[in-house]
Amino acid sequence: MLGLFKVKEKQREQAQNASRGGGGGASVxxxxxxxxxxxxxxxxxxxxxxxxISFPNGKDDLMNFEVSIKPDDGSYHNGTFAFTFQVSPVYPHEAPKVKCKTKVYHPNIDLEGNVCLNILREDWKPVLNINTVIYGLFHLFTEPNSEDPLNHEAAQVLRDNPKLFETNVRRAMTGGYVGQTFFPRCI
Known part of the structure; x- marks a missing residue:
């Protein structure tokens, strides 16, 4: 970590020297x-x-970015699911805020895009990182967890009737209704 601070300090010095050479007194x-x-x-x-991963606000705003996940296995294979990440200035002492932008029929993601992933809540530790969170989200699509649901109806169907769950996931991903809820196409 000390090496990272030295690199940043050197970058600041170079930027200040460049701004002085250009006649301006711009600060970094x-x-x-x-x-x-x-x-x-x-x-x-x-x-x-x-x-x-993409940065819709440009590379100057690293604290807000989007991650797109396209599972290659499991019930959700070939679907594309977009997530927004908002990272606090006190990161890594606080987990990033993650929302799913894609409306999805999933036991661990509700219809408003809230995500139920233990490492985003009680199991967050500063040693975890963005890579860990992305792998956790990816894992939700290959192994949905009916034991810790946000969408209780989807979790119940997954537990009681896995074949119907598969049918509902496919119907939702191809653009259709599951019960009274319409899901836009994401495949």
Missing amino acids: KKQSAGELRLHKDISELNLPSSCT
Whole structure:
């Protein structure tokens, strides 16, 4: 970590020298510890090939980004699911806020996009990182957890009738109704 601070200090000095040479006295924005840690996490990402990360506000706003997951196995294979990440300046002492932008029939994701993943709540620890969260989300699509649901109806169907659950997932992903709820196509 000390090496990272030395690199950042050197970058600040170079930016200040460049601004002095250009006649301006522009100052370099000081990054919070959370931003420094997030920068490190993002530079070390090792995502599955079916996951992508994008920065809709540009590379200057690392604290808000999107992750797209396209499972290659399980009930949700070939679907594309988008998540927004909002990272607090006190990261990693606080878990990122994650929401699913894709309406999905899933026991661990409710219809408003809230995600039930233990490492985003009570099991979060500062040693965890963005890579861990993305793998956790990916795992929700390969192994949905009916024991810790946000969508209780989907969890009940998964427990009681796995074949009907598969049918409901396919119907939702291809754009259709499951019960009274319409799901836009995501496949």
